[in-house]
Amino acid sequence: MWYALFMKKIVLDCLGGDNGLPAMLAGAISALQKNPELQLVLVGDESVIKPQVAEFGNRVEIIDTKVNIAMDEHPTQAIRTKTDSSLVLGLEQLKQREDCGAFVSAGSTGAVLTGGFMKIGRIAGVSRPALCPTLPTMQDGQDFMLLDCGANMDCTPVQLAQFAVMANEYKKATGVENPRIALLNVGSENIKGNEVVKQAHVLLRQLSDAGMINFVGNIEGDQVFHGNVDVVVADGFWGNVLLKSIEGTVKFVFKSVKNVMMSSFGGKIGALFLGGKLKKFKAEKMDKTNATIFLGLKKAVVKMHGNADAVKVASALQYATTVVDFDLNARIEAALTQAEPLLVKNA
Amino acid sequence: MWYALFMKKIVLDCLGGDNGLPAMLAGAISALQKNPELQLVLVGDESVIKPQVAEFGNRVEIIDTKVNIAMDEHPTQAIRTKTDSSLVLGLEQLKQREDCGAFVSAGSTGAVLTGGFMKIGRIAGVSRPALCPTLPTMQDGQDFMLLDCGANMDCTPVQLAQFAVMANEYKKATGVENPRIALLNVGSENIKGNEVVKQAHVLLRQLSDAGMINFVGNIEGDQVFHGNVDVVVADGFWGNVLLKSIEGTVKFVFKSVKNVMMSSFGGKIGALFLGGKLKKFKAEKMDKTNATIFLGLKKAVVKMHGNADAVKVASALQYATTVVDFDLNARIEAALTQAEPLLVKNA
Numbered sequence: 190m191w192y193a194l195f196m197k198k199i200v201l202d203c204l205g206g207d208n209g210l211p212a213m214l215a216g217a218i219s220a221l222q223k224n225p226e227l228q229l230v231l232v233g234d235e236s237v238i239k240p241q242v243a244e245f246g247n248r249v250e251i252i253d254t255k256v257n258i259a260m261d262e263h264p265t266q267a268i269r270t271k272t273d274s275s276l277v278l279g280l281e282q283l284k285q286r287e288d289c290g291a292f293v294s295a296g297s298t299g300a301v302l303t304g305g306f307m308k309i310g311r312i313a314g315v316s317r318p319a320l321c322p323t324l325p326t327m328q329d330g331q332d333f334m335l336l337d338c339g340a341n342m343d344c345t346p347v348q349l350a351q352f353a354v355m356a357n358e359y360k361k362a363t364g365v366e367n368p369r370i371a372l373l374n375v376g377s378e379n380i381k382g383n384e385v386v387k388q389a390h391v392l393l394r395q396l397s398d399a400g401m402i403n404f405v406g407n408i409e410g411d412q413v414f415h416g417n418v419d420v421v422v423a424d425g426f427w428g429n430v431l432l433k434s435i436e437g438t439v440k441f442v443f444k445s446v447k448n449v450m451m452s453s454f455g456g457k458i459g460a461l462f463l464g465g466k467l468k469k470f471k472a473e474k475m476d477k478t479n480a481t482i483f484l485g486l487k488k489a490v491v492k493m494h495g496n497a498d499a500v501k502v503a504s505a506l507q508y509a510t511t512v513v514d515f516d517l518n519a520r521i522e523a524a525l526t527q528a529e530p531l532l533v534k535n536a
Numbered sequence: 537m538w539y540a541l542f543m544k545k546i547v548l549d550c551l552g553g554d555n556g557l558p559a560m561l562a563g564a565i566s567a568l569q570k571n572p573e574l575q576l577v578l579v580g581d582e583s584v585i586k587p588q589v590a591e592f593g594n595r596v597e598i599i600d601t602k603v604n605i606a607m608d609e610h611p612t613q614a615i616r617t618k619t620d621s622s623l624v625l626g627l628e629q630l631k632q633r634e635d636c637g638a639f640v641s642a643g644s645t646g647a648v649l650t651g652g653f654m655k656i657g658r659i660a661g662v663s664r665p666a667l668c669p670t671l672p673t674m675q676d677g678q679d680f681m682l683l684d685c686g687a688n689m690d691c692t693p694v695q696l697a698q699f700a701v702m703a704n705e706y707k708k709a710t711g712v713e714n715p716r717i718a719l720l721n722v723g724s725e726n727i728k729g730n731e732v733v734k735q736a737h738v739l740l741r742q743l744s745d746a747g748m749i750n751f752v753g754n755i756e757g758d759q760v761f762h763g764n765v766d767v768v769v770a771d772g773f774w775g776n777v778l779l780k781s782i783e784g785t786v787k788f789v790f791k792s793v794k795n796v797m798m799s800s801f802g803g804k805i806g807a808l809f810l811g812g813k814l815k816k817f818k819a820e821k822m823d824k825t826n827a828t829i830f831l832g833l834k835k836a837v838v839k840m841h842g843n844a845d846a847v848k849v850a851s852a853l854q855y856a857t858t859v860v861d862f863d864l865n866a867r868i869e870a871a872l873t874q875a876e877p878l879l880v881k882n883a
Binding site: 440 | 673674686689690720722729730731733756757758759760761771772773774776777778779780781782783784785786787788789790791792793796797800802803805806807808809810813814817
């Protein structure tokens with residue numbers, strides 16, 4: 190396709206994450222094979238990487254380093270001092286080069302967020318960038334974006350309202366008209382919730398009344414899968430609780446289903462017919478939460494699960510190609526400027 | 537068994553909940569049939585109830601009323617003005633009668649909590665009673681108690697520490713030695729979390745160092761099912777997010793598994809062998825979260841899901857029989873008195 194000529198390169202941190210270089214490299218190779226238009230900048234040990242990617246010619250660039258930021262290092266200190274780490278070098282590629290569109294890493298959340306914040310910088314007007322995974326629903330083809338889910342603790346109502354404005358622009362850029370935005374809460378009534386969420390509810394309603402977003406009200410944790418909303422706004426603490434409990438419950442139920450299958454002869458026969466299908470469903474639908482954009486930065490930074498394997502790395506790289514060309518900066522800046530008088534009034 | 541002679545009666549609010557009298561009555565009858573020692577005080581429309589429970593003789597008492605507190609009524613106002621409602625009359629039976637050990641209702645959470653708070657009253661020293669569902673884990677026979685999960689918004693660190701102390705006494709009363717108590721958080725490290733949870737972490741550590749509880753540290757939403765803790769402490773807002781997302785995810789996964797089964801011939805054959813087993817598993821393991829004690833009151837108040845059907849009502853009544861004789865008041869009062877100097881110092 191014609192636009193392939195202009196597809197921006199994706200920078201991959203090959204040393205971050207629990208599974209390190211072997212998983213990153215296998216994932217990169219798989220993604221390159223699947224998507225012939227994909228071009229990568231791989232940041233890691235060149236002596237290991239180079240022989241394995243020779244077949245892809247100039248579709249792959251390598252930035253050589255053996256220095257990694259470990260999962261338990263202090264984020265700010267690591268970003269400041271380890272200037273030759275794969276994380277810092279990769280972010281600098283993204284920042285400096287026009288032909289690079291996104292950076293992908295399975296490194297520690299703190300280090301990726303701090304690095305993105307310090308090296309890439311925020312879009313004008315953004316108070317706090319937010320981690321925004323996309324989650325599936327019961328309706329085919331309908332997913333929802335959850336933000337924030339762990340980058341920001343103790344958010345203010347104004348920050349929650351900013352998340353809604355940013356997500357609105359992101360969703361519109363992906364082709365969703367008039368995205369339905371909901372607020373994570375413990376009940377549907379306006380008066381429900383803690384103090385922060387009650388005040389955020391008022392702000393979102395005002396933004397909606399002014400035509401800036403389409404606020405559809407509160408949503409409870411058991412309704413997010415119904416497929417009736419496009420965005421769920423939350424403080425990073427509650428959002429993280431929601432995200433992780435979804436992940437944990439999926440694992441729990443699948444393990445339990447497997448136990449049920451294996452505990453009787455009839456179950457084992459059922460498993461023969463069903464096991465593969467369930468595994469495929471789980472991989473296709475539930476493992477999507479792996480790649481998460483850090484929304485509000487000037488260029489796309491994508492965080493993978495720390496335990497991402499080759500399959501998830503390939504999927505995250507493919508996801509990254511879909512977000513590089515949204516050109517969200519101008520849209521988000523304009524939307525926040527428009528919303529600012531209302532938000533400042535209520536700050 | 538000899539203690540059957542002394543088993544306390546359970547009071548059931550027969551009008552509360554989405555499914556009203558038919559579901560409550562069917563559940564009560566089912567429970568009476570299953571447990572020959574069970575004795576109930578049914579609060580509701582006597583003209584409907586009486587003919588259906590004749591077979592149980594003096595195992596059933598009826599308190600006649602047709603007045604219900606609807607799901608959307610303002611809790612405090614409803615409890616104050618509707619003194620002839622099934623909820624208020626039932627709570628008064630529990631309060632006044634020594635032969636009644638617990639009250640069970642599917643009425644609105646707000647009304648049941650407010651009613652319990654106003655009519656039954658708190659154990660001395662308890663700042664906030666908490667809703668405490670019991671949830672299953674991947675380890676057979678190992679469950680955990682989550683508190684609070686919706687009664688209290690904007691909890692202070694001291695209140696979270698009190699939840700830990702109360703749950704510790706409850707769990708010990710059920711036979712768990714040295715209950716493992718964890719704090720819901722977004723990471724395992726001590727420095728993780730929002731301000732409230734960071735301060736709560738310090739308090740729980742101090743209580744643990746003083747030998748008053750066994751604090752095992754932070755727990756994330758994806759680890760609660762591993763079966764390594766007996767109690768998860770949370771603010772009512774986050775706890776509710778956790779609980780509801782678990783419920784929603786279970787429904788989502790089961791519906792998706794069903795779709796996978798029904799979408800192919802092989803899947804349908806698999807379903808023939810497995811469908812019933814999965815349904816049984818779900819009913820036995822996952823629907824247990826239905827009944828939730830309101831811990832910290834002078835007598836046991838049990839809240840069911842608003843949508844509780846006959847099966848869940850029967851299960852909640854059975855659960856209620858297991859909590860009436862713990863005689864927690866003295867234990868919780870003593871434990872809070874012991875913890876108070878430490879908590880006051882940090883308040």
